[in-house]
Amino acid sequence: MDNSADENSTAKHKFILFVSGMSVKSGHAIENLRRICDKHLQGNYELDIIDISRDTEQAVAHQIVAIPTLIKTYPAPRRIIIGDLSDQEKVLKILNLSE
Amino acid sequence: MAYKKSKVQQFIFPKTPTGVDGLDEITNGGFPKGRPTLICGGAGCGKTLLSMQFLIKGITEHNETGVFMSFEEPSDDLTLNVKSLGFDIEKLKADKKLVVDHVRVERSEIEEAGEYDLDGLFIRLGYAIDSVKATRVVLDTIESLFAGLDNQAILRAELRRLFHWLKAKGVTAIITGERGEATLTRQGLEEYVSDCVIVLDHRVIEQVSTRRLRIVKYRGSTHGTNEYPFLIDEDGISVLPITSLKLDNEVSSEVVSTGVPGLNEMFEGGGFYRGSNILISGTAGTAKTTVACYFANEQCEKNEKTIYFAFEESPQQLVRNMRSIGIDLQKHIKKGTLQIHSSRPSLNGLELHLLTLRKLIREFEPTTIIIDPISNLITVGSEHEVRSMLVRLIDMLKAHNITALFTSLNKQTDNFRPDLAEESVSSLVDTWITVRDMEGIGERNRGIFIIKARGMGHSNQVREFVITNNGIELLDVELGPNGILTGAARQSHKFKKTMSDIKLQNEINRKDREIERKRKVLEANIEALRNEFESAQEELSILKATEELQEKLISKKK
Numbered sequence: 001m002d003n004s005a006d007e008n009s010t011a012k013h014k015f016i017l018f019v020s021g022m023s024v025k026s027g028h029a030i031e032n033l034r035r036i037c038d039k040h041l042q043g044n045y046e047l048d049i050i051d052i053s054r055d056t057e058q059a060v061a062h063q064i065v066a067i068p069t070l071i072k073t074y075p076a077p078r079r080i081i082i083g084d085l086s087d088q089e090k091v092l093k094i095l096n097l098s099e
Numbered sequence: 100m101a102y103k104k105s106k107v108q109q110f111i112f113p114k115t116p117t118g119v120d121g122l123d124e125i126t127n128g129g130f131p132k133g134r135p136t137l138i139c140g141g142a143g144c145g146k147t148l149l150s151m152q153f154l155i156k157g158i159t160e161h162n163e164t165g166v167f168m169s170f171e172e173p174s175d176d177l178t179l180n181v182k183s184l185g186f187d188i189e190k191l192k193a194d195k196k197l198v199v200d201h202v203r204v205e206r207s208e209i210e211e212a213g214e215y216d217l218d219g220l221f222i223r224l225g226y227a228i229d230s231v232k233a234t235r236v237v238l239d240t241i242e243s244l245f246a247g248l249d250n251q252a253i254l255r256a257e258l259r260r261l262f263h264w265l266k267a268k269g270v271t272a273i274i275t276g277e278r279g280e281a282t283l284t285r286q287g288l289e290e291y292v293s294d295c296v297i298v299l300d301h302r303v304i305e306q307v308s309t310r311r312l313r314i315v316k317y318r319g320s321t322h323g324t325n326e327y328p329f330l331i332d333e334d335g336i337s338v339l340p341i342t343s344l345k346l347d348n349e350v351s352s353e354v355v356s357t358g359v360p361g362l363n364e365m366f367e368g369g370g371f372y373r374g375s376n377i378l379i380s381g382t383a384g385t386a387k388t389t390v391a392c393y394f395a396n397e398q399c400e401k402n403e404k405t406i407y408f409a410f411e412e413s414p415q416q417l418v419r420n421m422r423s424i425g426i427d428l429q430k431h432i433k434k435g436t437l438q439i440h441s442s443r444p445s446l447n448g449l450e451l452h453l454l455t456l457r458k459l460i461r462e463f464e465p466t467t468i469i470i471d472p473i474s475n476l477i478t479v480g481s482e483h484e485v486r487s488m489l490v491r492l493i494d495m496l497k498a499h500n501i502t503a504l505f506t507s508l509n510k511q512t513d514n515f516r517p518d519l520a521e522e523s524v525s526s527l528v529d530t531w532i533t534v535r536d537m538e539g540i541g542e543r544n545r546g547i548f549i550i551k552a553r554g555m556g557h558s559n560q561v562r563e564f565v566i567t568n569n570g571i572e573l574l575d576v577e578l579g580p581n582g583i584l585t586g587a588a589r590q591s592h593k594f595k596k597t598m599s600d601i602k603l604q605n606e607i608n609r610k611d612r613e614i615e616r617k618r619k620v621l622e623a624n625i626e627a628l629r630n631e632f633e634s635a636q637e638e639l640s641i642l643k644a645t646e647e648l649q650e651k652l653i654s655k656k657k
Contacts, residue, residue: 085212
């Protein structure tokens with residue numbers, strides 16, 4: 001576990017979060033994600049937020065169906081999480097950040 | 100179509116032509132315009148193809164752009180799959196007429212954490228629709244979402260929202276769905292939110308597979324309710340309406356000659372009505388094909404385009420055989436008025452046969468077709484199916500005003516009126532001629548008679564006919580003491596008749612001579628009497644003179 005924490009501290013996590021306009025779920029997702037990242041990654045991360053209602057082509061390129069969708073592009077493996085990330089434990093487990 | 104059909108001023112439900120041959124007829128004009136239509140069915144029954152055809156025909160024939168959202172096949176695969184059916188998706192995509200978007204939802208890659216909706220899908224779809232101003236949309240197969248995502252409650256709600264959203268967008272949409280076990284679709288949801296539901300089916304009965312289509316529901320419109328067989332061939336899907344919804348085809352009073360000398364006279368009108376259908380039935384070897392060829396020949400002579408479907412003989416064989424009785428079919432083939440199509444009935448299913456007929460009729464535009472024999476089709480399908488196919492065939496021919504002649508082989512074993520043992524098509528045909536064997540005194544003769552001829556008086560006689568090197572010849576009716584005579588009986592009767600004629604003549608001659616003799620005797624008698632009378636007269640006059648003399652002398656003495 002410590003290992004992964006070390007790794008996390010050295011490498012920057014990269015996320016892309018797809019949202020749609022100002023929907024409630026999108027807002028929740030952004031909030032929840034920021035909270036998780038601030039707590040577990042100590043701000044050592046990159047987050048792109050793409051509003052597909054304005055940037056539609058990105059939705060096609062990334063095969064987005066559900067909103068909100070979070071894609072972790074780095075470190076490998078690439079993970080895709082859909083939902084407003086309210087289930088924090090599950091998110092941490094999927095992102096391999098749990099203590 | 101529906102637009103034209105309505106006679107009375109009434110509200111016409113707006114419809115979008117389906118682009119599928121025959122489906123417009125069943126749906127009375129097409130899918131509901133601006134509303135979602137569900138097409139469901141099991142694997143491999145043609146859902147994707149039907150929807151793709153809807154889009155492509157929309158573009159090529161009605162200039163309506165389309166969006167194809169595929170949840171199952173990647174765009175490239177799709178392109179390749181329908182290319183074999185003559186649809187070039189790449190070109191349409193390049194022309195900005197069609198957008199193909201492959202939505203990939205891979206369960207193994209996606210995790211769910213919390214609430215979500217399918218806005219991504221909506222936005223992509225909206226984007227695709229707007230980019231080409233599409234009016235036709237296909238979602239194939241939406242259920243893949245249920246396989247890829249866990250939260251069924253969300254999906255169901257979102258699916259419902261999607262249908263309403265499509266409606267609000269005003270696009271004519273097709274949504275395909277896998278067939279469920281108890282319900283039409285797996286989720287049992289789509290059929291309720293769609294305005295039109297079409298079920299496709301693929302069944303194998305007695306080793307012959309038939310695809311069928313049925314309209315389960317169509318809000319706000321009438322539609323054909325039967326199961327309609329459909330076909331997938333190199334031109335895509337075509338549906339064959341089992342029967343036209345109406346029987347209102349035009350009829351012709353023109354009469355076409357049968358081509359058989361003598362047979363025309365058996366009909367009061369002098370032949371068949373144009374556009375009617377004629378059945379020639381009979382047991383094996385009763386010259387059904389010959390009569391059919393005579394008719395074909397006659398029609399070709401008059402430059403009527405004719406198609407001859409031979410299910411038993413190859414064209415070459417048919418031409419050779421007919422040449423032996425003095426009919427040259429080859430020259431008609433060369434001239435292009437006659438086409439002979441030979442194939443074994445078992446080559447295709449019934450539906451494909453019907454479609455072949457239909458296509459040829461469309462391409463060649465014949466005025467006459469001959470099917471020899473229809474009874475062979477029984478080997479392909481059940482009697483019921485054959486009948487239903489023939490009904491459709493006859494409807495189709497009637498609609499095109501094509502004169503059709505079918506031959507039908509009766510089973511030899513049917514002792515009880517073998518001429519009537521029919522594939523129950525007898526009630527469908529307008530004119531029914533039977534050729535039959537007439538056996539007796541060690542020989543077999545051919546007889547022909549008319550069982551029915553709708554709208555035309557006809558002879559009630561069984562006419563004997565012979566086939567010589569010069570062709571068919573109907574013989575005059577020979578009435579014997581016990582009815583009509585045929586073959587050897589006819590000849591012996593003729594011989595007897597000649598004999599008795601001679602005898603009669605002799606008798607008459609003898610009588611004449613007798614009279615002559617009698618007259619001579621009489622005349623001789625008359626002569627003798629007259630002589631006698633003369634001599635008596637002479638004697639009496641001498642006596643009279645003598646007496647007068649004596650009288651004179653006496654008076655002088657006084």
